[in-house]
Amino acid sequence: MSMSEQEQAKWYVIHTYSGHENKVKATIEKAVANRGMEDLIQDVAVPVEDVVENKNGKEKIRQRKVFPGYVLIKMIVTDESWYVVRNTKGVTGFVGPNSKPVALTAEEVENMGVEKQKSFDLVVDFSIGDxxxxxxxxxxxxxxxxxxxxxxxxxxxxxxxxxxxxxxxxxxxxxxxxxx
Missing domain, CATH: 2.30.30.30 (SH3 type barrels.)
Incomplete structure (x- = not known):
């Protein structure tokens, strides 16, 4: 994949039926793998955050969806990639005017914490058992x-x-x- 192709991939938001976010993510990832579209649809994310709940006097940590009813997708919009996403069961459309995909700005992506700075590789100085x-x-x-x-x-x-x-x-x- 050339660098210019990679630069074209942007984050978009798709609207889903509430509660179907993880199912939609899995279905899209499976379709991408089956069709060999990894270069067009590069990442699918359902942002979650850890929440501490107090139930019956015991604190439990559970994950809560940050944007219920939405899935974030990093892709290059082509007729084929749009079709695969748009026709995934549980997807109601892209967020944008007339369901036309509108890319998130770099600032929005950063604020959502979807894509951490990947420009540097972390040196892992720990191993299992440490x-x-x-x-x-x-x-x-x-x-x-x-x-x-x-x-x-x-x-x-x-x-x-x-x-x-x-x-x-x-x-x-x-x-x-x-x-x-």
Whole structure:
């Protein structure tokens, strides 16, 4: 893929039936893989945030969709890519006038936190079993142990001690600092 092709890919917002966001994401990703369209539709995201809920005196962490009823998609708009997205079950249309896709600005994408700065590769100086400190995000300051490392997603699964028990959380590499 040439650099100019990659630069053309922009983030768009698609409207879905409420509660169907993850299903739509999975269906689009499957269609992209089946049709070999990875160069046109590069990423599909359902932004979520961790929320602490208090139920029956116990605090639980659950993920809540930041934009219920919407899915973000990074794509190059062609007739084929538009058709695949628009005709996905559960999609009601692109956000924009007359369902015509309107790209998000770089500032909007940054504010939504969909695409972290990927221009630099993080050096991973930790491995499975290492003791770490969480720096940033809702678990800032917690200590934990690395259970899994996913280099493709740049995530680490970490067991942190919370409310007197081990709790597995998924953190981005930049949120993990190895304890020396």
């Amino acid at each position: 003791k770490i400190q969480v720096s940033g995000g809702p678990f800032d300051g917690f200590a934990g142990t690395i259970e899994e490392i996913n280099h493709d997603k740049k995530h680490a699964k970490v067991n942190i001690s919370m409310f007197g028990r081990e709790t597995p959380v998924e953190l981005e590499f930049y949120q993990v600092k190895k304890v020396k």
